[in-house]
Amino acid sequence: MQPKFKGGTELAKLKSLLLGTCAALALAAPVSAETLTFVSWMKGDPGYGDWWQEVITEFEKTHPGTTIEWTKVARSDFADTMFTMFAGDNPPDIVHLASFEFAPFANEGWLEDLGPWIAEANLDLTNWSGQSTCQWDGKTVCLMMLYTGYVMAYNEAMLAENGIAAPPTNWDEYLETARATTKDNDGDGVMDTYGVGIALKDAAGLMYATQGFVQDAGGSYTVDGKPAFNTPGVIEGLRRLKQLYDEKLIPADQTSGEVRQLFIEGKIATTVDGPWIYNTMKTATPEMQSVLKLSMPPGTPPVGGTSNVVTMPSDLSDEKKQLVWEFIQIAASEPFQKRFAELGSSPAPRAGIDYADLIAQEPYFSLFIESNEAASSAGIDRLPKGLELQFNEVQKIFFEEVQRMLIEGRSPEDAAAALQTAVEATL
């Protein structure tokens, strides 16, 4: 690389060439009559991503002259990116958010009140799964796009090898299965397989997994919108987690993604997760796929919850709002909702869809419906009601207190009391 400072004119030429190229690149996006921007983490995801693409195609077909510019931002960066865009006064036209992150946006008044739009379009939202979570301050600020109940994925062969004939259906059987399948197969002092897959490194994963134990013990993180951590149900749930940890039945320090990966590679016997675990299972080797199965989780009621919502910014031109609403309508329409169930392998939030043919095609579909109904009829949500605004903080507090309990050997009672105090302090 010759020194660049020799020859000022060469430098100038290079600079203008650079500027020209950059300008050309910047203007490369085609200009159309109307362009709606849509940012989502689901772009490119098999299943859900394909469905959104179909909605977009349908919209562009029925609205010639309008195109949707769809870009992807990874889930781990999504909240920050959305927050920056909104705070910098440049939100996307079609707003897609996870259900546990939209509350601060709604609280700032950044989201449009969809109530009038829904009324005018006569959109019937009765029994629309999880829609109640979209109510904020008396207004409907979004449309719920997915409500799921959790299932248990298990390695049938690993269970059978260790004398477990059927997947566990309650806590005692679960513990027994875990003990039987956590083994050191080659005698080198290191565990090769573990009975239970819980994401101990993941604040969200840990909170959801513990919720399963808490619910099975009859407890709940919040009661009537107020934190209720210092209750017998929660204490029992914590105790169960601690027992699994102390008996070393869980691989330490894994994130949710890593737990799923370990499961499909045959290192973990059971894991409780959302229906998306099924998509992950489909990427395993054929030999593994033949032994990986799904069933209802061993706790009752199962963990469940809202997943993601769609809405629009409140600061948008009326013309654009109309267009975005029509996009949302397509997504909410019955044929597309059914297609969602088909592509995503889980029931759509819209009520009253006939799933007979899907059930015939996909044997696990009725399992997903069963879990959904069990969770929603018990009013379960992973997002604790009343703590939506502080959810990230609560998650972190929960994570730290539970870690303290596990690592420092505190009692579940002490942990629960500490949790209650800390969470109340954030309100």
Add this chain to the structure above:
Amino acid sequence: MIDFTAPRHRAKFGYLLLGPAVVLMAAIIVYPILLSVSISMQDVRIARIGGESEPWTFDNYIGLFQSAEFWEACWITSKFVLFVGGVSLVIALATAILVNQKFHGRSAARLLVMLPWAVPEVVATVIWAWMLDSSFGVVNWMLLRLGLISAQIPFTSDPTAAFFAVSFVMIWKGYPMMAIMLLAGLQSIPEEQYQAAEVDGAGVWQRFFYVTIPNLLPVIGVALIMTTLWVFRDFAIINVLTAGGPLGSTTTLSILTFEKSFAFFRMGEGAAVGVITLIICAILSRGMIGRFARSVH
């Protein structure tokens, strides 16, 4: 035209040269700093640019000075700075001297030494996270096989182990830059000084301490400032490896700033942490520049 070579105009020329850098900083950095100071003085959860601002108050700062987690973060940040900075310097110096020797494959060795720098931070951290994994990681496996430990080290759930794991990754990622700078600096040491020292009977270590180090001081000084500021601000490595845990044992001021601003939506407090970080860094830099970066001649 002013004759810039004349001594009395020399200073003007100096300021002119500094112009572009100052303008760039002023245009791009000053506004964010002022905005952050403003937000840090308001009791806001989410601050809107262009929105009405709340009345000014020192509550955020008072709250911080009274919170244990803030002081903990200060302590942890300084631990990282000292440990990572010190060890990186030693390793970088040793490496630079090593690849400055003449041997076959020297160019290739230099390239390989600098490779950790080329790997994106997030990817490097993920690989280290896997290698250090308590249950299935290769590091634990090797240490067990070699008999150096009797049980797996849970690098991300044991506070001490986590600190060292993060430090190690930071050193791994950070030392190449120092090494490159030191290598460049080694080139400008005149051979005559070494020869003169040898003639005077100086041994290898004496040549190192009396010729190499003094000549390298300006470069070492700059390298230390750069590493200090880098460790202060680093976010990606800690976030991916431990997310500030376990139990806050790797939560530096930078992690705290992000957490409060973007995760908990307490932008007022987050901005306050950021402003304090700025002040601390400014004081540190002033001190270090004073000590190290004067010209040797």
Add this chain to the structure above:
Amino acid sequence: MRTRSLPGNIAVYATVGAVLITLLFPIYWMVITALSPSNQLRSFPPRFWPENPQFNVFSDILAAQPFGLWMVNTLLIALATLILSLTVSILAAYALSRHNLRGGESVGLFILLAKMLPATLLIIPLFAIFKSMGLVGNIWSVVIAQATMIVPFATWMLKGYFDTLPHELEQAALVDGCSPLGIIFRVILPISAPGLAATALYCFVISWSDYLFARTFLSTSESTWTLSMGIASMKGEFTTSWNVIMAASLMASVPIILVFLVLERFLVGGLSAGAEK
């Protein structure tokens, strides 16, 4: 020229070898992961070479993603940033090194300011600034932002290096009637090859691996995506094909390695190289 004895040689080679192995082990691990099939990423006990190496992972990425576009964008940004940063830094570093300016130290500190504020607090204000300039979605926003982050250290790196150069050459040039700018370009820079090379390398690497600014300003215009954004987008919501990401990262590191190979001989040019008399 001191020659080394055989034990000395062995010592040097052995040390170099040991150092390289320890430092490069993660890179080797990256290569292994990249070549593993996506459903065998967490084998235990660890495999030191995949059973079924998938060499096609590299071509698969090139076929499935606009990797070439990402690379061109990243390259353009890096070059623009390099030119802007180096120009600004060389001038400032020279001033700090050679001119004993009143308040020079404070100005030097001021230039470092960018590196003292946590990046978290820069994001939203910078977004607002660039939005008002209409540069969101335009690579120039990233270039300016990156240059602002690079200039502080680049300036101080060069200053540190300039400080080690003897003053005699400049004094001789002044006597010969050389203009002040001429001194910089014709006397100092030619003998600063190592410092310049180190700084250029620093500029390039920082720009190449930037993710924060690219993500903040270019998220919504996919045609301007850089390599770091493209690779980040490969992270799935529920699982991530880390083998693909490792492979992509290895491919993305190639240009940096090439740049280093080019700059390397300047890095160790020595004081005598280029000092014409």
